[in-house]
Amino acid sequence: MVVAQSDEAFAALTRRHLDSAYRLAWAILTDTGDADDATQDAFALAWRNRRSLRDPARFDAWFGRILINVCRQRLRQRSRQSIQSLDMEGGPAIADASQPTSERDAVSRAMARLDADHRIVVILRYWADLTVDEIAARLDVPSGTVKSRLHYALRSMRPRLEDAR
Numbered sequence: 001m002v003v004a005q006s007d008e009a010f011a012a013l014t015r016r017h018l019d020s021a022y023r024l025a026w027a028i029l030t031d032t033g034d035a036d037d038a039t040q041d042a043f044a045l046a047w048r049n050r051r052s053l054r055d056p057a058r059f060d061a062w063f064g065r066i067l068i069n070v071c072r073q074r075l076r077q078r079s080r081q082s083i084q085s086l087d088m089e090g091g092p093a094i095a096d097a098s099q100p101t102s103e104r105d106a107v108s109r110a111m112a113r114l115d116a117d118h119r120i121v122v123i124l125r126y127w128a129d130l131t132v133d134e135i136a137a138r139l140d141v142p143s144g145t146v147k148s149r150l151h152y153a154l155r156s157m158r159p160r161l162e163d164a165r
Contacts, residue, residue, distance in 0.1 A: 010050050013059045014043055021067055027123045028071040030112070038074050042067040064138045068120055075116035110157040118153035121146055 021042065026035035046053075046066050053062050111119055124135045125146075132150070136143040 007050075009056060010047070010053075013056060013063075014046070017060065017063060018043075021063070024064075024123070024128060025067060025071055027127050028068070028120055029074060030108070034074055034078075038067070038070045042070040045070065061134070061137055065140060068124075068138060072116045072120060075119070079116075106161055107157075110160040113160070114153050114156060118149050118156070121149040122153045122157075125150060 018039070022035055022039045025038040025042070026032060029035050029038060042063070046063050049066075053059060111122065114122065120139070121135055124130045124138065125132070130138070132143050132146045135146045139146065
């Protein structure tokens with residue numbers, strides 16, 4: 001009976017986080033099919049490792065780390081297979097009426113040129129609005145590493161964005 005209750009509690013946690021998990025996977029992978037697969041893989045992996053979740057209140061951080069690692073693995077596999085355009089068009093609707101399409105396209109192109117680790121920290125910081133410490137906890141790296149990755153990612157993106165003006 002205890003196992004059934006914990007399984008139902010886990011199922012409820014996953015239902016609550018499904019949409020946000022998919023949106024984060026799409027933001028990282030920029031492909032709806034890959035985002036679907038990564039989200040499903042992450043939930044399956046989380047289910048298999050559910051007993052390692054000690055505090056259900058920390059589900060978001062625990063699952064976020066699993067999802068990010070799955071997305072990172074997919075990005076690495078993608079880069080080994082072939083070079084693909086990482087166009088941000090065609091993804092889930094994101095309220096963005098304040099920015100012209102050309103600016104969004106420039107940001108998409110600049111993000112596409114970042115490696116997986118740099119892209120992930122930029123997305124977690126500016127898209128998911130996480131603090132440096134929250135990102136560090138999700139990625140299981142020191143805060144200084146997150147700050148460094150953000151610095152180099154933004155430094156790499158800046159000239160491309162300035163050229164787009």
